[in-house]
Amino acid sequence: MAEIGSLERRKLEKLLGMGSGYVLDFSDRTYAEFFIDFRVDIDAPQFRTGGDSKAKRMRTFWDIAPSHTVGKVLDGLIAYGVENDHLGDSNPVLIDDCRKIAQRLLSDQPVTDLDALTAIADERDFEVVAEHVREAIEKNQPEGALDRLHTFVNKFIRITCEPHGITISRDKPLHSVFGEYVKALRESGHLESVMTDRILRSSISVLEAFNDVRNNKSLAHDNPILNYDESLLVFNHVASSIRFIKSLEARIKAKSLQQTTESTWNDSIPF
Incomplete structure (x- = not known):
């Protein structure tokens, strides 16, 4: 599970607008599509054990997913929110604090040189096996x-x-x-x-x-x-x-x- 302290959780929830069960401006469809880009099926049963709302599934995701994966998703959510102006009245200090949380989680990578495991030839089977290894x-x-x-x-x-x-x-x-x-x-x-x-x-x-x-x-x-x-x-x-x-x-x-x-x-x- 991702190591996110209670204070960090409150900051993330405030930034992502999770108080009413939502996450940013996502619908159920766009929420699922966003997570698919990070190889996560947020609609899967394991993420619904705490409830079906987008915010509850996000909290469960934090509880059971590896730190590195959570860090990537959070980093992507912050970038999405900034780019599309969906972070509401969040001040720059809060945004910066949440970015630091994401980066800390991203640094918790079980394989240090994972990025080296990429195909070095334009071969479909080579690219597929490299992707499966990293996944x-x-x-x-x-x-x-x-x-x-x-x-x-x-x-x-x-x-x-x-x-x-x-x-x-x-x-x-x-x-x-x-x-x-x-x-x-x-x-x-x-x-x-x-x-x-x-x-x-x-x-x-x-x-x-x-x-x-x-x-x-x-x-x-x-x-x-x-x-x-x-x-x-x-x-x-x-x-x-x-x-x-x-x-x-x-x-x-x-x-x-x-x-x-x-x-x-x-x-x-x-x-």
Whole structure:
């Protein structure tokens, strides 16, 4: 549940005009549509346990949804209210206080580098699996998406390896492909420290163990799934590694482009 104190609740309720059961200017239809943009079905039974009005469903949402999700919705509501002038006579101090509440809740993200888990190729299936992975974390259910995270990592690593001349085949396991990738980085001088090299090499065995998790402790098969805390550890390790690799690949690409530009410029000099 979102950690919102009693004073913070009063401020939010005042800002959103919840005293009479409403929330801003929303009808039931537009209220549901607003929440759908944040992957929340506010009409679902779990949000009606405290009552059916929009304000009562909002209070129940605060009680049961993860902090990060509540923060995103509140941030969106404040932006909507300001843009459409629906915050009534709310003073700037109250608006600012409520924004700070939303930002505090937003900072409570169970996977620090979640934004790194995005598709790096214009492929529909890649984009869909990336969206499902992020959605699981936004719902605070990492154990339910380990199989999709494994699929995402497979796609990401194989696409990343192609420019390095690494042969990709369906029969080559993920950890073997990643091992060749680390070797290519090392031999090309893209790694500046021994420690980075060792961290990446240790990820080879981690990815091999991920195969076992996917096959025996995820919803890929009829298995007892991995517990929440260990699933969250897997997600954080993978997301952190993906973020680093994306940053490294961007640096490699920029360096290659600079070298090509300098070579072209030098070749154009007539003396």
